[in-house]
Amino acid sequence: MNMRRMKSVALLIAIFMITGLLFGCADNAGNDGEDNGNITTKQYDVVVLGAGAAGLAAAIEAAEGGASVALLEKLPVTGGSTILSGGIVYGTGSKLHEAAGVEDSVDDLVSYWTERADGKNDPAYLQFVAERSGETIDWLVDMGVEFGAPAPTGISPVARAVTSPEHGGGIIRPMEEYAKSKNVEILLQTEATELLKDENGAVSGVKAVDKDGNELIVESKAVVIATGGFDRSVELVKEYAPQADGHLSFAGQGNEGDGLLMAKEMGANVLSNGGVIGFRAVEGEVAYTTDVCMLMWMPYLYVNKDGNRFVNESIDYPIFYEELIKQPEQVGYLIFDGNTYMEALDKAVEKGSAFKAATLEELAVAAGIDAEQFQATVDNYNEMIANGEDTQFGKNVTGHPAIAKGDFYAVKVIPAILGTMTGIETNLDAEVLDAAGEPIKGLYAAGEVANGNFYNKVYPASGTSIQMCLTFGRVAGSNAASLAE
The missing domain is CATH 3.50.50.60 (FAD/NAD(P)-binding domain)
Structure with a gap:
């Protein structure tokens, strides 16, 4: 793009x-x-x-x-x-x-x-x-x-x-x-x-x-x-x-x-099944083409507020949306670390769209994520990367680095829509x-x-x-x- x-x-x-x-x-x-x-x-x-x-x-x-x-x-x-x-x-x-x-x-x-x-x-x-x-x-x-x-x-x-x-x-x-x-x-x-x-x-x-x-x-x-x-x-x-x-x-x-x-x-x-063209956005962004909002496409670990992973992060965006809206408060957090750092992350932190911390525990506290479960999820995710197989959701993890190097970031992602599916x-x-x-x-x-x-x-x-x-x-x-x- x-x-x-x-x-x-x-x-x-x-x-x-x-x-x-x-x-x-x-x-x-x-x-x-x-x-x-x-x-x-x-x-x-x-x-x-x-x-x-x-x-x-x-x-x-x-x-x-x-x-x-x-x-x-x-x-x-x-x-x-x-x-x-x-x-x-x-x-x-x-x-x-x-x-x-x-x-x-x-x-x-x-x-x-x-x-x-x-x-x-x-x-x-x-x-x-x-x-x-x-x-x-x-x-x-x-x-x-x-x-x-x-x-x-x-x-x-x-x-x-x-x-x-x-x-x-x-x-x-x-x-x-x-x-x-x-x-x-x-x-x-x-x-x-x-x-x-x-x-x-x-x-x-x-x-x-x-x-x-x-x-x-x-x-x-x-x-x-x-x-x-x-x-x-x-x-x-x-x-x-x-x-x-x-x-x-x-x-x-x-x-x-x-x-x-x-x-x-x-x-x-009027015919309606209640559907929409589901999408997602980084909280606070009004266009999905900004460098901050584009962070949401990175296929790294997503967790919910309970600290649990909830989706294959590489899945097609309308299916991702359907999973995102099932999560507590309809919020997901995309996790970055020193191995996956991008400059737009610091801009996201400045805008209040992301959180930054030196440790995973501090990151969880800052973002309002359950810290104990978050650590367990990261450990399990890193183990699957090491073994070369995502046994939870089937994502291709080849070439993905483990989440292990500070600083750590959590980008707050919310549901968005591109269109409606109801019509005359x-x-x-x-x-x-x-x-x-x-x-x-x-x-x-x-x-x-x-x-x-x-x-x-x-x-x-x-x-x-x-x-x-x-x-x-x-x-x-x-x-x-x-x-x-």
């Missing part, structure tokens, strides 16, 4: 959010509308809400289908959670996979996703995305997105994940430029507040508010909701994902569940369904706001969410354009 580049992306977004700089806004929409005092009315064939991966994909496909398209984004920049991500897309059968000689199949990918959801996701959705996953990656490449060679993510050894060297921005920026080249009108700092419907109950546009508080009516023949998850909504997390209540979110700032709520007001059904129910045409399973005419949804069919409780592999966002975003945009003809 290129930490410097990720820091730059995070800083750029922060600057835009603070200063309110715009790369486009409602005033530059280009589709002349009627101005009635502080209310402006505009007309488009298709309106897309949310300019992350799903929204951009929908806007592009709708525009290529011949529709006039407005893309509304309430933040000052496009990208949603994707631009904050590592830029990974999971799939099979793309030209990149073929060139790398990856031995895989759609059926194997579906089997993996099914296994990771304990069979509690919708097989039709898995099959649908898996069959199109390679084509979606090729579509991005044709648009100018660059990827490295496929590599494994999750717990499967199959090399399915392709990663942009520019991370999330390497996906979003080419998509944004391509959307603009197709005359998609991107209205930044423009927040949709309500879906509109006609006398027959079909969706006919949205109400929105621009950065100056002026009301905007956007009339359309179809609306695509692609507003992301609800990580930033305390109320919705408590309602749909209570296990994550109070957990730090590294998702996009706009993930407040507004699209979900607007769809519910239209009668949309849709069919394979990305149409939003009501409680009776009937499509709400003119309303489509894609991405994290509509992922309830895809997961159970534990996220299967990095890049899965972006793949799903892109694939169903494309379907939503194409079908919305067809409806608008």
